[in-house]
Amino acid sequence: MxxxxxxxxxxxxxxxxEGTGKNxxxxxxxxxxxxxxxxxxxxxxxxxxxxxxxxxxTSVPVFSQHIDPVAYGSNTGHVxxxxxxxxxxxxxxxxxxxRRIPFKDIDAAIRRAREVGLITTVCADTPxxxxxxxxxxxxxxxxxxxxxxxxxxxxxxxxPEVVSDTVSLVRKANPAVTIxxxxxxxxxxxxxxxxxxxxxxxxxxxxxxxxxxxxxALLDIVESMK
Numbered sequence: 001m002x003x004x005x006x007x008x009x010x011x012x013x014x015x016x017x018e019g020t021g022k023n024x025x026x027x028x029x030x031x032x033x034x035x036x037x038x039x040x041x042x043x044x045x046x047x048x049x050x051x052x053x054x055x056x057x058t059s060v061p062v063f064s065q066h067i068d069p070v071a072y073g074s075n076t077g078h079v080x081x082x083x084x085x086x087x088x089x090x091x092x093x094x095x096x097x098x099r100r101i102p103f104k105d106i107d108a109a110i111r112r113a114r115e116v117g118l119i120t121t122v123c124a125d126t127p128x129x130x131x132x133x134x135x136x137x138x139x140x141x142x143x144x145x146x147x148x149x150x151x152x153x154x155x156x157x158x159x160p161e162v163v164s165d166t167v168s169l170v171r172k173a174n175p176a177v178t179i180x181x182x183x184x185x186x187x188x189x190x191x192x193x194x195x196x197x198x199x200x201x202x203x204x205x206x207x208x209x210x211x212x213x214x215x216x217a218l219l220d221i222v223e224s225m226k
Contacts, residue, residue, distance in 0.1 A: 002090035008201035055088020069108030091119030131169035167198035188224030
């Protein structure tokens with residue numbers, strides 16, 4: 001399994017035009033440049049079709065946006081963990097609020113990811129659910145209240161208790177898990193607030209991908225982590 005460092009930033013490209021195809025490669029190169037200059041671990045989560053493009057033309061760690069708990073066989077339309085690994089991914093998101101799956105499938109997906117050597121970042125919408133998925137032994141848990149995703153209203157300021165409660169509960173459930181937060185994070189000061197609450201990084205999307213100046217936006221985020 002690939003290594004990762006803390007603090008860390010994972011940039012989720014979602015299916016935004018600004019993070020698709022040639023634009024995905026452009027943004028990944030920005031992430032690579034910012035990571036090299038800052039020393040902060042920055043990973044990207046593009047669409048499946050862009051994993052190979054980015055992994056072969058940059059050194060930035062690439063995460064899949066999802067995997068299914070399936071093996072080789074008759075599983076048309078599913079995302080095979082081996083396939084994303086062979087395409088160059090080092091990790092995967094699981095259970096993002098826009099791609100939620102049942103607890104039993106989260107557990108199974110983590111197990112499959114572990115079998116092929118993928119870093120697992122499991123998303124949760126509440127502190128309780130973050131604690132629950134921590135028992136499945138993912139590498140990373142990211143708490144993201146769905147009502148704040150894409151709003152520009154940072155969870156670390158609007159609902160700091162969600163972050164602090166997550167840190168407390170997850171630490172009791174599984175002290176080895178790395179804790180991130182997301183939802184509404186757009187500025188370095190949002191990240192600084194999250195780190196003060198006990199997190200070890202952020203999962204961020206539109207605040208970087210849709211920024212007018214993606215380089216400046218990402219640089220602001222990583223500078224707040226130093």
